Amino acid sequence: MRPEGTFRFAVVSDTHSKPHPATRERLAELSPDVILHAGDIGDLAVLDELARAAPVHAVRGNIDGQVAEVPEQLILELMSGDVMRFRILLLHIAVYGPKLRAEVARMAVKHRATLVVCGHSHVPFIGRDRGVGIFNPGSIGPRRFQLPIVLGAIDVAADGARLRHIDCETGELWEPPPLR
Numbered sequence: 214m215r216p217e218g219t220f221r222f223a224v225v226s227d228t229h230s231k232p233h234p235a236t237r238e239r240l241a242e243l244s245p246d247v248i249l250h251a252g253d254i255g256d257l258a259v260l261d262e263l264a265r266a267a268p269v270h271a272v273r274g275n276i277d278g279q280v281a282e283v284p285e286q287l288i289l290e291l292m293s294g295d296v297m298r299f300r301i302l303l304l305h306i307a308v309y310g311p312k313l314r315a316e317v318a319r320m321a322v323k324h325r326a327t328l329v330v331c332g333h334s335h336v337p338f339i340g341r342d343r344g345v346g347i348f349n350p351g352s353i354g355p356r357r358f359q360l361p362i363v364l365g366a367i368d369v370a371a372d373g374a375r376l377r378h379i380d381c382e383t384g385e386l387w388e389p390p391p392l393r
Contacts, residue, residue, distance in 0.1 A: 214291065214298070221245045221368050224251065224364060224365035225353050225365070226332025227353070228255055230254075230255025230259060231255070233354070233362050237262070242384060243366055243379070246268075248263050248269045250272070251272060251349070252271070252332045252333065255354075270287055272284055272286055272305055273305065275305060285304065285305075287301075288301070288303075288326070291369055301326060302328070302330070306333045308331060308338070313329060313343060317331075322343070326345055327374070328348055328374070328376075329347050331349050333349075336351065339376050349365075363378045364381055366379060
């Protein structure tokens with residue numbers, strides 16, 4: 214954690230070998246302590262490029278090969294001294310709609326995860342299911358359908374965590390359009 218007791222994760226997913234050209238600029242603006250990649254990396258050189266901004270922790274997605282250096286899932290603990298402040302379960306496929314898949318919910322409970330971070334759908338999402346937070350940063354790879362090209366940020370402080378999406382093209386805070 215930073216001296217003032219905060220920590221920032223940048224979260225990306227579904228790069229499919231072609232992260233948006235503005236990704237480097239957005240990461241520089243965020244100045245993350247760590248970058249999480251929630252799978253569908255494509256060319257592993259993407260991870261090397263991301264690592265220029267901050268250390269990277271990544272998991273394999275359904276398009277990624279079985280490479281030893283990229284696991285299927287990770288448990289990440291954010292510690293403040295000897296005290297665990299925040300625990301993330303990082304994997305590629307975790308939800309069915311707005312709900313955790315049953316096996317992921319069991320895994321999250323088993324590991325006492327505060328938050329499940331996932332990718333796969335390219336749909337930016339912040340939610341909660343069975344007492345566990347869910348965060349999908351969306352995709353910074355090639356546009357799929359009419360979905361936005363976004364990345365996520367997780368800011369952890371003494372009073373909890375703040376999750377948000379950032380439009381990769383503009384750098385502005387991204388929120389879903391209003392319902393009509």
